[in-house]
Amino acid sequence: MDAIVKKLMPEVAKPSRQEAEEAVRVLLRWAGDNPEREGLLDTPKRVVKAYEEMFSGYQADVDQVLGTTFGEVSGYDDIVLVKDIPFHSHCEHHMVPITGRAHVAYLPRDRVLGLSKIARVVDVFARRLQTQESITAQIAGAIDGSLKPRGVAVMIEAEHMCMAMRGVRKSGSTTMTTTFTGEFKNNAAEQVRFMTMLRIQ
Incomplete structure (x- = not known):
């Protein structure tokens, strides 16, 4: 079954962790905040780490x-x-x-x-x-x-x-x-x- 699900999803190159963190910084700027302020400095790392857990189903083999x-x-x-x-x-x-x-x-x-x-x-x-x-x-x-x-x-x-x-x-x-x-x-x-x-x- 999992093979069928994966067949429906085209293969995409996985970005690096650095690219993922930069994407979070872009979204923070787009939302109107400053990713360089103290409270947001580590937010990109935290978001990427959270995404690894929340979307770990992509790496699991059912x-x-x-x-x-x-x-x-x-x-x-x-x-x-x-x-x-x-x-x-x-x-x-x-x-x-x-x-x-x-x-x-x-x-x-x-x-x-x-x-x-x-x-x-x-x-x-x-x-x-x-x-x-x-x-x-x-x-x-x-x-x-x-x-x-x-x-x-x-x-x-x-x-x-x-x-x-x-x-x-x-x-x-x-x-x-x-x-x-x-x-x-x-x-x-x-x-x-x-x-x-x-x-x-």
Whole structure:
């Protein structure tokens, strides 16, 4: 799946750290401030370091994250759900934060994932420039492609700072997206079970 995502992105030469820091100085000047004043002297270095962490998903290999599975499950073949996975991402249109929760479920065929792997997959895709629709589909596609389960269900609830901080400025509004594959997509009863499990506290 990650190979497909990368294929959609044309190859670009990565600028040096020095070039990235200079770009931050340009933006500071454009915003109307002086990058040479005391409070901003180290800001370019801090921003570049923060970007390394916030966009570390570009360096992560989701196929490697999902590489280890387990077959000893004592015959268990029902829904595995990890809900309320917090994440932070950035809108690819304005590069401002998206904050939310992901709920990820799958129906095992003969193997299962370590539960932490599901949270890590959410982080891999969240730590890239994203739309909520894309991250929802990418999480489902990665698990579907790697584990080959009978079905995958993903729901994301998130607040977009591009709506809260600019434009219409509607703070607190939440966007919800869902993706279903396999039995979740073809069987409405499985979708209802997924939604019902999300409501259980």
